[in-house]
Amino acid sequence: MESPHGVYRIGDRGEAVAEIVGKLQRLGLLTGGHDVYDVYDEATAHAVRGFQQQRGLMIDGIVGPQTYSAIDDARWRLGDRLLTYVPTHPLSGDDVLALQAKLQELGFAVARVDGIFAADTQRAVTEFQRNMGLPADGTCGPSTFKALQRIRPMATGGRPDALRAREAVRAAGPRLSGKTVVIDPGHGGFDHGWEGYGLRESDIAYDLASRIEGRLGATGVRAYLSRGRDQGPDELSRAAFANETDANLCVSLHTDGSMNPEAQGVATYFYGNDLHGATSSVGEQFAGLVQREIVARTDLLDCRTHAKTWDLLRRTKMPAVRLEIGYVTNPHDSARLADPAFRDVVAESIVVAIQRVYLPPEQDAATGMLRLGQLTV
Ligand SMILES: [Zn+2]
Incomplete structure (x- = not known):
């Protein structure tokens, strides 16, 4: 189309x-x-x-x-069209989402229930077909649809994708060194994002990204920025970049803005979709940690965490969050954002939150308490 x-x-x-x-x-x-x-x-x-x-x-x-x-x-319902893996142009749609949810429910794991027919979905379909004695070609046609409708899940509970994502975090261990994090400064190039009180969202995002990059580098984390200072790639290129680096986590940095000068505060977003209960569980946990660390260390209003399906969150394979750190259009928030010391505090909050994703409960610290010098490097 x-x-x-x-x-x-x-x-x-x-x-x-x-x-x-x-x-x-x-x-x-x-x-x-x-x-x-x-x-x-x-x-x-x-x-x-x-x-x-x-x-x-x-x-x-x-x-x-x-x-x-x-x-x-x-507009796509499961069975409306043939579903197959096209590497150069993966199919996406509600039918793919329904297929993935069904496969997941039956115990055939896909990396994520995201509505995109990629290699992992093809593998799960092939596995399902093999189990059902169908030609195992990884393509969903009429006979596979029929088999999917016929079969009931053998057991319920414990979403396999969520369990696998948590297991990947546990297996990665608490040490920060050796991990890879992609930092995605929002906007850039001709796109300045929100502007207010002499501030530009794209500049703040880049500056914050550099501060985080420096701190992560000091702890042995490989940190990659998704764009150069004057570049403004689209969301799909940013997600593709993050996927190529095989990063453990991705953090997208934005500030918010509004026609209403009173709007203010910080919010964090993670991948989630109410349809079929598709949510990145580690993404949600990471978003909660980032949000709470920033709220504990600054006087920004707490606008909480929310599930979104934005491309950067949906198309990245690793847990990803997007922050909207204050409103440049609000007098209070813009005064904070203009202050380099404040930016350092935000950068520290994010680095600490990254550490906390990997700390087992018995080693985890209370929100706002962990300092850079205490990280497990
Ligand atoms: Zn933005």
């Missing part, structure tokens, strides 16, 4: 808008008297907001590339 390369919002019209409206109607999100088919009107924006909320996307009522692809994914 050709994706319209653009951003569509209220007031827009034309062929691409007609296509979006059509898709929303087929999903049952836009009904009853919506007969102006090629105009992005209030009803369209309302339907898009509802869809975004349901899917853990940024709720802005605007169709950008990510919302577009999520709308596109949503």
Whole structure:
């Protein structure tokens, strides 16, 4: 399916808008008297907001590339099409998500229930087919769909992917040295992100990334930045970069902003999707640690942790979090963000949180207590 390369919002019209409206109607999100088919009107924006909320996307009522692809994914039901592994262009959709959830439930492990048909899904399908006495070609066609419908899970409970992710953390051990962490400074290049009080989100993110990189390097962690100072790769390239480094963790750095100058605070996001209960359990734990360390060490308002399906969180193979550290559009937060000493505190909080992911419960410290000199290197 050709994706319209653009951003569509209220007031827009034309062929691409007609296509979006059509898709929303087929999903049952836009009904009853919506007969102006090629105009992005209030009803369209309302339907898009509802869809975004349901899917853990940024709720802005605007169709950008990510919302577009999520709308596109949503139309597939398991059995609608042949599912096979295309390395150059992996299939994605709700049918893949349903397939992965079903395989997982049956004990055929996929790396993550993320709606993307990659090599791990192909392996799980092949394994399932072998067990069912079907031709084991890794491609889901009519006979495999039928077998999937027929068979009941043998045991329930204990999501295998979550258990495996936790086991990987345990096996990695508490020492920081030898681990690899990707730090992803948000925006960059022509994209400055939010701006306010003489601050630019892209600059703050890069500066923070350098501070974290220095501290991690001192503990023996291989730290990679996903972009250079003046570069602004897209989210998919950043995720691909993180995957190539085979990192243990990925931390994406942003600051927030708002038209409302009173909006303020820090929030951390991890991969999660209410559909089929697909959540990165280590990602959620990591997000909680980062969020609590920053809240304990600074006076930023606690805007808590949330599950999202943003590409950087969904397409990275390792546990990943995205931080929105304060609002550059808020007087209090921007004053903090402008202060190099504050940035050091945030960098230290993040490094400590990385350490705590790997500390077994008996070695873990209370939030806000662990110092850089006490890390297990
Ligand atoms: Zn941002």
